[in-house]
Amino acid sequence: MEKNIVDILKKNQLSITDSRKKILSLFVQSNGALAHADIEHQSGTEFDRVTIYRTLQTFVDKGIIHTIPTTDNSVRYALCKDDCSAGHHHDDHVHFMCDNCGTTYCLDHITVPAVKLPKGFKVTQTDVVVSGVCNNCNN
Amino acid sequence: MEKNIVDILKKNQLSITDSRKKILSLFVQSNGALAHADIEHQSGTEFDRVTIYRTLQTFVDKGIIHTIPTTDNSVRYALCKDDCSAGHHHDDHVHFMCDNCGTTYCLDHITVPAVKLPKGFKVTQTDVVVSGVCNNCNN
DNA sequence: AATGCAATGCAACGGCGTTGCAAAACAAAT
DNA sequence: ATTTGTTTTGCAACGCCGTTGCATTGCATT
Numbered sequence: 001m002e003k004n005i006v007d008i009l010k011k012n013q014l015s016i017t018d019s020r021k022k023i024l025s026l027f028v029q030s031n032g033a034l035a036h037a038d039i040e041h042q043s044g045t046e047f048d049r050v051t052i053y054r055t056l057q058t059f060v061d062k063g064i065i066h067t068i069p070t071t072d073n074s075v076r077y078a079l080c081k082d083d084c085s086a087g088h089h090h091d092d093h094v095h096f097m098c099d100n101c102g103t104t105y106c107l108d109h110i111t112v113p114a115v116k117l118p119k120g121f122k123v124t125q126t127d128v129v130v131s132g133v134c135n136n137c138n139n
Numbered sequence: 140m141e142k143n144i145v146d147i148l149k150k151n152q153l154s155i156t157d158s159r160k161k162i163l164s165l166f167v168q169s170n171g172a173l174a175h176a177d178i179e180h181q182s183g184t185e186f187d188r189v190t191i192y193r194t195l196q197t198f199v200d201k202g203i204i205h206t207i208p209t210t211d212n213s214v215r216y217a218l219c220k221d222d223c224s225a226g227h228h229h230d231d232h233v234h235f236m237c238d239n240c241g242t243t244y245c246l247d248h249i250t251v252p253a254v255k256l257p258k259g260f261k262v263t264q265t266d267v268v269v270s271g272v273c274n275n276c277n278n
Numbered sequence: 279a280a281t282g283c284a285a286t287g288c289a290a291c292g293g294c295g296t297t298g299c300a301a302a303a304c305a306a307a308t
Numbered sequence: 309a310t311t312t313g314t315t316t317t318g319c320a321a322c323g324c325c326g327t328t329g330c331a332t333t334g335c336a337t338t
Contacts, residue, residue, distance in 0.1 A: 015285075015336070016335075016336090036325085036326090048287050049325090050326090050327080051286055113254065115252065117233075117246065118246070124238065125271070127208075128266070129208050129266040130254055132263040133263075134260055135260050154315065156316065159316095187319075192296075193317085280337100284333105284335070285335080286333065287330105289329090291329105292326095299318105304315070
């Protein structure tokens with residue numbers, strides 16, 4: 001696992017630092033999306049706020065993580081699939097936000113349905129945000 | 140037109156004030172969504188920042204406008220259709236954000252495609268955010 | 279082990295959204 | 309039209325979020 005984390009960083013030509021290893025591992029361990037506050041909380045006082053912001057930005061730039069549009073307009077990040085690269089995200093999958101526990105899931109295997117737009121509109125990206133109750137809370 | 144604005148306010152049991160008339164008319168005139176900054180800008184120094192925030196919140200509570208999930212996580216508002224009521228939004232339509240001019244359109248007549256979720260997930264709302272170039276910029 | 283460069287921590291800043299409170303505006307009834 | 313009670317507004321202040329500049333530290337390479 002530790003090895004895996006370092007490999008991802010190396011593959012993206014990033015130097016190996018404690019904060020990058022820690023933050024990236026949080027994403028790998030998590031099944032959902034993380035907000036800045038989640039990371040700050042889960043890493044304790046280990047890293048400065050600013051470092052977390054910059055690390056997240058670096059990961060986005062490199063195509064390691066991506067931001068998610070949310071109904072409450074909070075900023076959340078999730079791991080990209082393998083076919084994402086620097087400046088070239090391919091994350092047209094469905095995101096699910098649980099109204100109960102707040103967890104955000106990336107439903108990778110669900111394909112985004114095609115949306116037919118009026119003439120003259122050119123589509124570059126489609127994001128689907130589904131709200132409801134997740135399978136963990138729905139018991 | 141002026142009459143129309145007042146009617147909407149009355150129908151929602153809101154007292155008629157200058158700021159509410161002005162802000163509501165901005166939404167009626169606009170073909171797209173508005174951010175707080177847009178409203179503050181278009182109404183000049185006429186109203187306090189706080190009044191705009193509170194007016195928008197009131198409109199959301201009454202079901203007159205709704206917030207839109209955006210890819211850049213900016214907060215934008217748009218008029219609701221007639222079947223929205225207080226605390227009961229029905230805005231499962233498609234939103235389009237133009238990467239060029241920044242305009243956000245509500246494509247009411249486009250139906251949201253059904254998304255099939257894994258077992259245990261209960262859907263209450265589906266938002267589709269499409270990015271690209273609008274028909275106004277695509278010439 | 280030394281050197282150059284990149285990343286971090288600290289301090290400070292600006293912007294956004296909220297809250298409390300006094301003043302002003304609205305609605306209803308006389 | 310005037311009064312009265314309630315709602316709304318404006319002002320001031322606050323806290324939070326995200327960013328920037330700069331000195332220090334840590335990483336990678338030889």
